[in-house]
Amino acid sequence: MTAKEGSASLSAIQIDALREVGNIGAGNAAIALSQMVDKKVDLSVPKASLQPLVCIPELVGGPETPVAGVYLNIAGDCSGSILLLLEKESAESLAALMVPHDLAAGAEMGVVKRSALQETGSILSGAYLSALGQLTGLFFKPSVPGFAMDMAGAIMDYVLVDLGSAEEHVLVVETDFTVSGVKILGHLILFPDLGTLATILQRLGVPLE
Amino acid sequence: MSEVVNVGVAELKTGSNSCVLASFGLGSCVAVAMFDPFKKIAGLAHVMLPESRGKEPPEGANGKFADLAVPTLVEELCQIGARRNRLKCKIIGGAQMFEIPGVQKRESSLGPPAHIGARNVEAVKNELEKLRIPLIGEDTGGNYGRTVKFDSSTGEVEVSSINHRRTVL
Incomplete structure (x- = not known):
């Protein structure tokens, strides 16, 4: 994706800086995950981009697509929220790797x-x-x-309301990870509160104009 | 097959001629389905928040706030030929999608989001009562997302979700 499409006013160099953060984060995460599941984990960040809020359900296949979502708020020097979206199949294979002998029966996880x-x-x-x-x-x-674990649209709509006032664009970091040969695709989405993105970019040395 | 019109988050749309008004993947939002069964005119608002607190909704987002969406829906339906005293309403949605244990939301004018679904439902019901529009069907609350398909020719609302039985209101 070029800097122009769907990325508000971020330049290529700003996108690169954010992706680099993603790569370093992915390195940290791979080590932590691999310790947890006791298997080899490869993690990469093929893409980072700024996307309009309303387009998020489309990233995972539309508002009715079943997904697993993990959502948390960020406090501290900057505020915002983070949402990890995993497509249902990815979520299920990941869960099966981590919990091979789940006693719960039936379709529900x-x-x-x-x-x-x-x-x-x-x-x-x-x-x-x-x-x-x-x-x-x-x-x-x-x-x-x-x-x-529900429809992508329903999860997003909760997040939208929770955000209240936030930037109209959100940072989407695609993460690809492979756990013992099983490929899992996820989207880590950072929802910055107003002003947060500007602070982060300034600290990374690539300030907004 | 009738034409399906998508009513996105914060939108409000009306229609007749046996169109189907649909909202996909409602979480804490509430779908307000209002219709005149005699004229077969229907409208759907995809409500996101309970109160406008004096704010104007953004362009194309007439359905955003419950307190404005309900009167606007009535007005728009009457403009295209519905009779106010024949209007009936059904509401769907208002779920609580996430349970974040032990965490109070950071300072926000919206209050704790945990109750937002329920507050949306409450706000819509208040408005309906004020305008004396009978609420004849409801599928709200819970912790799961819903898709709504509202048939303007019958007034039937089909509610589907991932793990729950499909229902018709």
Whole structure:
């Protein structure tokens, strides 16, 4: 994606800086995840972009697509929220890797698996935030995450309301991870409160005009 | 197959001629489905927040605030030929999607988001009562998302979700 499409007024160099944060965060997250599941984990960040809020459900296949979402608020020097969206199949294969012998039967995902995914969301967002913290010198404090498995639209609509006043564009960091040969695709979405994005970019040395 | 009109977040749309008004993936938002069964005229508002607090809704977002959306819906339906005293209403949505344990929301004018779904439902009901429009169907609350398809020719509302039985109001 070029800097112009869907990316408000960010330049290519600003997008690059944000993606680099993503890469460093991915490195942190891979180590943490691999310790948790005791398997080799490769994590990469193929893309980072600014997207209009309203387009988020489309990223995962439309508002009715079933997804797993892990959502948490950020406090500290800057505020905002983070949402990790995993497509249902990705979420299920990831959960199965972490909890191979789930006793819960039936179509609905058991408590242990849900909790494992919630923890994954927490680790990934924590890793990204700590990378962002190291590079900007800002302090970010993530909340305990909430978990939901439902339609993408319904999850987004909760987030929209929770945000109240926020930037109209959000930072979407695509993460690709492979756990013992199983490929999992997720979207880590950072919703900055008003002013937060400007502060972050300034600290990264690529200020908004 | 009738024409399906998508009513996105904060939008408000009306229609007749057996169109189907739909909102996909409602979470804490509330779909307000109002119709005149005699004229077969229907309108759907995709309400996001309970109160406008003196704010004007942004362009194309007449459905955003419950307190403004309901009267606007009545007005627009009457403009295209509905009779006010025949209007009936059904409401769907207002779920609580996330439970974030032990965390109070950071300072916000909206208050704790945990109750926003319920507050949306409450606000819509208040407005309906004020305008004396009978509420004849409701599928609200819970912790799951819903998709709504509202048939203007019958006034039937089909509610579907991922893990719950499909219902018709």
